[in-house]
Amino acid sequence: MPKLTHLDESGAARMVDVSGKAITTREAIAAGRIRMSGEALEAIRAGALAKGDALAVARVAGIMAAKRTSELIPLCHPLPITRVSIEFAFETDAIAATATVATEGKTGVEMEALTAVSIALLTLYDMGKAIDKGMTIEHVRLVSKTGGKSGDWRAEP
Numbered sequence: 001m002p003k004l005t006h007l008d009e010s011g012a013a014r015m016v017d018v019s020g021k022a023i024t025t026r027e028a029i030a031a032g033r034i035r036m037s038g039e040a041l042e043a044i045r046a047g048a049l050a051k052g053d054a055l056a057v058a059r060v061a062g063i064m065a066a067k068r069t070s071e072l073i074p075l076c077h078p079l080p081i082t083r084v085s086i087e088f089a090f091e092t093d094a095i096a097a098t099a100t101v102a103t104e105g106k107t108g109v110e111m112e113a114l115t116a117v118s119i120a121l122l123t124l125y126d127m128g129k130a131i132d133k134g135m136t137i138e139h140v141r142l143v144s145k146t147g148g149k150s151g152d153w154r155a156e157p
Contacts, residue, residue: 015075021106026147028101030113032140034121035094040132044124045090054127055088058097062086062120066101066112076111079103084112086120097121098143108148114140 036044044054051057063084070078083102088095099116101109121137128135144154 013075015077016107018077018106021149023104023106024147026103026105026108026145028108028110028113028145029098029143030110030117030141031096031098031143032117032121032137033091033094033096034124034135034137036128036135037132038093040128040135041090041093041095043131044095044128049127050130051127054124057127058088058120058123059086061123062097062099062116065119066099066109066116069112069115072115073111077107079105079107079109079112081109081112084116086116088120095124097124108145110142110145114142 043049047053047055063086065072066084067081070076081101081103083100085100087098087100089098090096097117097120099113099120101113101116103109103112118137118140121140125135125137141155142153144152146152
């Protein structure tokens with residue numbers, strides 16, 4: 001059974017010491033989707049929401065969230081993020097979001113990618129809730145990560 005890295009020998013929470021780790025290129029991709037009514041989906045697609053361009057606002061929110069992950073998740077290290085991108089794709093009854101985050105550092109950016117995609121989706125909810133309060137955020141997950149001691153990883157399709 002793998003050891004939980006954020007717990008010390010007595011079970012207390014701790015921030016992992018990464019001082020001895022090598023600086024490597026790291027990237028993580030996370031994805032999720034927000035399911036909604038056809039009316040909300042079309043309003044977002046047309047840029048016709050009263051609050052403005054939902055995709056543009058959600059993209060900026062996701063980027064900002066990636067940069068502030070260590071302020072939101074207590075045991076995350078602050079990282080020198082080198083790139084964040086948020087992409088959206090329209091589906092039949094949803095908008096899919098994908099966040100890609102990269103760094104040159106001693107620890108990975110998985111949490112930054114997951115935070116970015118989560119906040120982008122929450123922002124879409126906020127922007128469209130006047131039309132559809134029943135929107136559902138779902139399937140938020142890590143898709144892949146590269147770099148670091150544990151190497152590359154990809155989720156099963």
